[in-house]
Amino acid sequence: MRLSIFPLGGVILFPGLQLPLHIFEPRYRAMVGDALARDRKIAMIQPQTSIEGAPLFQVGCVGKIVDVEAMEDGRFNLVLEGQSRFRLVRELDVTTPFRQVEATLIDDPENQVLSAVERAGFEREARSFANAQGYAVDWDSVGRLDDESLINGVSQIAPFDAAAKQALLEAPDLATRCELLVQLMQFFGRREGDDDGQVTLQ
Template identity: 45%
Template sequence: MKNSNDLPSVLPIFALPGALMLPRAPLPLHIFEPRYLQMVEDCMKTPERLIVMAQPRGGAAGDRLNAIGCAGRLTSFSETEDGRYMITLTGISRCRIGEEVSGFAPYRRATLEWTDFERDLGPAEHDAGLDRDAFLKVLRRYFADEELDVDWNSLAAASDEALINSVSMLCPFEPEDKQALLEAPSLTTRRETLVTLMEFALRGGNNEDIM
């Protein structure tokens, strides 16, 4: 998909609090609710195989959606013996979510606008201001504090975009913080937001300087 004109104007919405998907990044998902099983089955019948991930504003899947989500292409699928699906969505582009569309589907669908996010359909972004050593230092402290295990060799070798986006998706931030990372206008802004969130968490949620 080379430009926004290639993208559908209506897509299914997967409203999942705390789940963040970003362009060109993979998001593994475990699907077991009947409505979302149906959504995946319907998605696989379409040529684009796209689903929009969105954050509910109130933290529950039935609440109003945030205005911006991210569409991902279904790039991996497997089924368990008891009928659950293990899938991977790979981010394609962010989108502005419009009116919800009623119909016979058991899951939510909505109209979408893509024109503000043409950059997402281009090449991977670079962060010219990234101090990788300083970033990884904060990251190590944060992951140790949260008791998270990661493959540090893979992170160190990752591109700017893969590093920043994978960490943004992995970190256990609140849904509104995940939304701020999604809406960051550039990779540099996302990295700055990410560092601010990690440093805030390391301070225990107060504004005192980190010792």
Template identity: 40%
Template sequence: MAQGYVKAADLPQVIPVFPLPGAILLPRGQLPLNIFEPRYLNMIDDAMAGDRIIGMLQPQAGSVRLPNLSPVGCAGRITSFAETSDGRYLITLTGCARFRLASELPAQTPYRQIRADFAPFESDLSAPPEDDIGVDRDGLLDALRAYLETRGLDIDWDTAETAPPEALINSLSMALPFEPPEKQALLEAVSLTDRSDVLTALLTIDAASDGEGDTPQMQ
């Protein structure tokens, strides 16, 4: 159960959103954010005074100030908060459930707010079984090893080999430096098995292309 939410109706229908390219949040994943722009500082203040829910959405085409928003995002709850001496907020969002963007509300705040439809992703509120037999862990780890070897990188393999399937797949999906459309494909994958298959395919393709990337951080 995600943050005490049992069904889709338990989540707020109207939520603020933080459009950030290349960044996705997944259920029960943890996303650290460094907030410094005034409108988003305002958003965090308002969220902390309320239910602490923020929606992460990737921007699409449009203006830099007001880009179009991807149709699917994920709501997270602020589970860690700190303020720096220069006025920035360091927060951690823990993923609750994905949502479809039903509509955007007329601007009444410096930040954007949407009406979110959580019903299609109500199953996100329940964690999958830790022994999810649909996930090809060996195939995923083989693809990950090849991906990292092409970049001369490494991770904590003990953690990777023993982590529950959801924690492994979602943390890699969030942390690895894929392109925004690839991140969106991982976000929108229907099931954990589907996401594992998409992730394995992306790792295999990127390893073959010998691209560059950064060291992933296991969440």
């Protein structure tokens, strides 16, 4: 399928989750206008570097505009809701100011669940990570989330670098993503005084 893309480093979207965006660049304002006139779909994908026109990573997520506020100066505030991960086939040669790609949708399993041991291990590591970073978390609300909402939600908002977030997005299933997320929290959660003496959070 043909997709209009919003290449944004450090930002990923998962199916079923929402992502608020503020659109101000003219080319992306044109992209939103085009999406609203057609199917309301925009594809989020990370560029491999911050250089203009940089090559793209291979996996992204198609989002549908579920809420939009058009401002008088042409900017937009919108909310994208993830629909499906996709795999890049090739970038298209287009005349539009925004980039477009050919892609295939990834058929993710529905209603994936973790084992009790996996869930407990994740929550334990998440508490440790949050405490080390000084985050305030409503753990009662966390406990009521289903496994997919919890793991994908943390993956989407976690303060990791672009490569780490991409690895989470590309994980083939929920259990693999959970295991990787635990490893990343252990790695990125190091504070000054640990072995390398570096804080690696962005």
